[in-house]
Amino acid sequence: MKDQTGPGALLRKRIRIAGAVQGVGFRPFVCKLAREMDLAGWVRNGSQGVEIEVEGPGHVLVVFSRRLREDLPPNAFITEFKESDISPSGETFFEIVSSASDAKVSVPVLADLAVCADCLREMNDSSDRRYRYPFITCTHCGPRFTIMTGLPYDRPQTTMADFPLCAQCAEEYENPLDRRFHAQPVACPECGPQIALWEADGREVAAREEALQAACEALTAGRILAVKGIGGFHLMCNARNEAACGMLRERKHRPSKPFAVMMDSIDQVKTYCEVSGMEGELLTSPQAPIVLLRRRGPHPVPPLRAGEGMEAVTLAASVAPGNPYLGVMLPCAPLHHLMMAELRFPLVATSGNRASEPICTDEREALERLCGIADLFLVHNRPIAHRCDDSIVRIMAGRPAVMRRARGYAPLPVIQNRRISESPKAALATGAHLKNTVALAVEGRIVLSPHIGDLDTPQAVAGHEAAIRTLCDLYRVEPETVAHDLHPDYYSTRTAGRVERGGLVPVQHHYAHALACMADNGESSECLAVCFDGTGYGLDGTVWGGEFLAIGESGFERFGHLYPFRLPGGDAAAREPWRVALSLLHEAGIEGDAVPFAGTRESSMVRQMIARNLNSPATTSAGRLFDGVAALLGLCRVNTFEGEAAMALEFAAAPDTDEVYPWALEGGVLDWRPMLCAMQGDDGARAARKFHNTLAKAVVEVAKQSGFRKICLTGGCFQNKLLLERTVHSLVCAGFEPLWHWSLPPNDGGIAAGQIIATMRNEGR
Ligand SMILES: [Zn+2]
Numbered sequence: 216m217k218d219q220t221g222p223g224a225l226l227r228k229r230i231r232i233a234g235a236v237q238g239v240g241f242r243p244f245v246c247k248l249a250r251e252m253d254l255a256g257w258v259r260n261g262s263q264g265v266e267i268e269v270e271g272p273g274h275v276l277v278v279f280s281r282r283l284r285e286d287l288p289p290n291a292f293i294t295e296f297k298e299s300d301i302s303p304s305g306e307t308f309f310e311i312v313s314s315a316s317d318a319k320v321s322v323p324v325l326a327d328l329a330v331c332a333d334c335l336r337e338m339n340d341s342s343d344r345r346y347r348y349p350f351i352t353c354t355h356c357g358p359r360f361t362i363m364t365g366l367p368y369d370r371p372q373t374t375m376a377d378f379p380l381c382a383q384c385a386e387e388y389e390n391p392l393d394r395r396f397h398a399q400p401v402a403c404p405e406c407g408p409q410i411a412l413w414e415a416d417g418r419e420v421a422a423r424e425e426a427l428q429a430a431c432e433a434l435t436a437g438r439i440l441a442v443k444g445i446g447g448f449h450l451m452c453n454a455r456n457e458a459a460c461g462m463l464r465e466r467k468h469r470p471s472k473p474f475a476v477m478m479d480s481i482d483q484v485k486t487y488c489e490v491s492g493m494e495g496e497l498l499t500s501p502q503a504p505i506v507l508l509r510r511r512g513p514h515p516v517p518p519l520r521a522g523e524g525m526e527a528v529t530l531a532a533s534v535a536p537g538n539p540y541l542g543v544m545l546p547c548a549p550l551h552h553l554m555m556a557e558l559r560f561p562l563v564a565t566s567g568n569r570a571s572e573p574i575c576t577d578e579r580e581a582l583e584r585l586c587g588i589a590d591l592f593l594v595h596n597r598p599i600a601h602r603c604d605d606s607i608v609r610i611m612a613g614r615p616a617v618m619r620r621a622r623g624y625a626p627l628p629v630i631q632n633r634r635i636s637e638s639p640k641a642a643l644a645t646g647a648h649l650k651n652t653v654a655l656a657v658e659g660r661i662v663l664s665p666h667i668g669d670l671d672t673p674q675a676v677a678g679h680e681a682a683i684r685t686l687c688d689l690y691r692v693e694p695e696t697v698a699h700d701l702h703p704d705y706y707s708t709r710t711a712g713r714v715e716r717g718g719l720v721p722v723q724h725h726y727a728h729a730l731a732c733m734a735d736n737g738e739s740s741e742c743l744a745v746c747f748d749g750t751g752y753g754l755d756g757t758v759w760g761g762e763f764l765a766i767g768e769s770g771f772e773r774f775g776h777l778y779p780f781r782l783p784g785g786d787a788a789a790r791e792p793w794r795v796a797l798s799l800l801h802e803a804g805i806e807g808d809a810v811p812f813a814g815t816r817e818s819s820m821v822r823q824m825i826a827r828n829l830n831s832p833a834t835t836s837a838g839r840l841f842d843g844v845a846a847l848l849g850l851c852r853v854n855t856f857e858g859e860a861a862m863a864l865e866f867a868a869a870p871d872t873d874e875v876y877p878w879a880l881e882g883g884v885l886d887w888r889p890m891l892c893a894m895q896g897d898d899g900a901r902a903a904r905k906f907h908n909t910l911a912k913a914v915v916e917v918a919k920q921s922g923f924r925k926i927c928l929t930g931g932c933f934q935n936k937l938l939l940e941r942t943v944h945s946l947v948c949a950g951f952e953p954l955w956h957w958s959l960p961p962n963d964g965g966i967a968a969g970q971i972i973a974t975m976r977n978e979g980r
């Protein structure tokens with residue numbers, strides 16, 4: 216064999232590939248490619264990914280390994296590719312062999328994907344055996360994480376385990392050259408799950424196609440449906456029917472938080488919203504997130520009467536009251552496609568929950584929890600193993616930024632980190648209180664759970680604990696180190712204490728924000744983090760939230776912050792921006808008769824609280840500064856949802872001025888009081904715009920004083936497109952390198968990832 220050294224000499228290579236290479240049709244791809252090139256050998260799933268042995272002429276093998284990397288199936292990606300030479304065995308055929316059975320599993324858990332074009336085509340083909348079947352799927356699409364009960368990802372370890380394959384499905388499942396080869400959720404009308412329509416008392420009124428038709432009739436008639444989707448229930452109604460939308464708001468006790476809308480096509484989206492190329496790509500991507508789009512034309516539109524849904528072309532005003540943006544998604548599950556094709560009008564598709572509870576996943580649970588909200592329940596009998604909301608993405612400063620990381624994205628690894636792979640121990644992070652997510656560091660990866668919600672209800676707390684169990688069980692680890700927020704009273708802090716086995720790592724809230732932002736940009740060197748946020752527990756025990764943190768090799772220093780003010784009534788001030796407005800006026804020494812919304816009696820009560828320092832904790836919160844200014848400008852009296860006042864301020868801003876207000880900066884303390892004084896008497900839209908401009912310019916001055924060149928922009932306030940874009944622009948113009956979020960949310964949904972990274976930084980020394 217030694218003399219066979221020419222380019223045509225027979226060689227054998229062992230190739231190991233890690234990444235998203237299981238459950239995405241990777242082995243059939245390898246098999247087809249090898250057979251096409253007349254090579255021999257085998258491919259199999261291993262614990263680390265996919266293993267290949269391939270034999271043939273040397274020059275062909277070179278092309279083979281290049282094409283392996285270049286012609287990947289959709290949804291597959293490679294994180295590691297190792298090749299070595301072994302002795303040829305004289306094999307003449309290439310085949311897929313059964314998986315190596317290895318206890319340790321380290322392939323990533325895949326996220327759920329929207330139905331693919333091939334499956335859609337079959338679903339709409341009356342000669343296909345899956346014609347109009349709402350659970351059609353293949354290796355390139357469909358549920359993954361939400362049906363997974365264990366790893367490796369194999370049918371017995373999914374919620375499809377109780378649906379034995381019929382002969383035809385089994386044939387497809389076992390044929391390496393079929394699109395459904397080892398597609399774990401493969402099913403057909405003969406052997407798979409089915410839909411049914413239930414009354415609110417759980418009585419079945421229709422099944423299969425009849426259920427679909429009856430559900431669509433009910434929606435057309437203005438009724439509210441709970442619809443079981445991929446990762447949980449949606450509450451749906453006709454988005455053009457004001458009575459239906461208003462009723463949904465009333466029943467859900469949700470006065471003004473915008474509803475997301477499902478539309479049937481990009482063309483339909485374009486009749487309501489402006490859609491850029493990048494936004495169109497996001498909408499039609501396999502992740503199929505909710506994309507925040509600017510609405511077209513004048514809004515809000517006049518309300519319609521009930522029953523006028525079909526004729527009206529405008530959306531009901533109560534879909535997203537007073538909001539120039541609309542959260543839009545295209546159908547992702549085959550069931551949604553079938554519904555939208557019948558309806559021809561957009562549907563409100565909001566999370567099937569009460570207030571900030573997690574979404575329902577089980578139909579019996581939904582009957583109970585959505586009782587009094589939904590008139591009818593469109594359900595199915597494929598169990599959801601793990602809850603997963605719709606993701607929310609907004610294009611900001613020219614690129615997508617994930618605001619809520621869930622279906623389609625979670626729980627794919629967010630970061631590959633060498634420091635973690637060197638660490639033998641698994642670490643867990645329990646996240647923040649609002650928009651909770653949890654994170655796990657294992658085998659060089661950081662995985663983040665899907666969005667869970669605010670930990671204010673027993674359901675959310677149960678969801679939080681379930682998410683911890685899910686990640687630990689799927690990856691079969693018992694975390695030693697557990698990171699948590701510095702706040703002693705957060706529920707997530709108490710969870711950490713309960714699951715910890717080898718050490719607790721408390722992480723300051725805004726430091727965690729900064730680390731998440733840095734990691735999201737692949738940045739680990741020193742920088743200045745501008746954290747404009749709601750509230751977080753500070754190192755000194757006060758309420759932080761407008762912080763300039765100098766991030767070092769390990770740890771951080773508080774370089775500066777916003778000039779502090781009081782929160783009269785504590786938590787009440789977060790709900791009632793008018794209280795903050797009074798506090799800001801007090802600090803600025805302005806006589807406060809000019810506060811909109813504040814009645815004489817309550818405002819004199821709050822003034823006394825401030826003056827006597829009663830239940831009025833000090834804060835540096837940027838989020839509360841936005842709230843207070845919004846109230847001063849008469850834009851918002853009470854926050855009915857988190858961020859409402861700040862959103863109103865962003866939307867109110869006049870488009871066309873670069874003017875700024877005066878401000879002061881001393882010893883890293885950004886003093887907003889001169890701005891507040893100058894704002895008095897200014898027109899609302901103009902003042903809102905100048906407020907954003909001022910913060911952006913002030914950040915540049917802080918950056919100059921700090922001496923850093925890289926500036927991280929993080930915290931919930933940077934969900935504000937105007938603030939982010941103004942600040943990025945100002946920093947770039949001044950020669951700085953701004954870093955901002957994209958795959959990890961800038962809000963508290965990204966905190967868990969930052970907490971995990973903090974444990975790595977401490978472990979290094
Ligand atoms: Zn498919």
Ligand SMILES: [Zn+2]
Nearest residue numbers: 381384403406
């Ligand atoms: Zn079947």
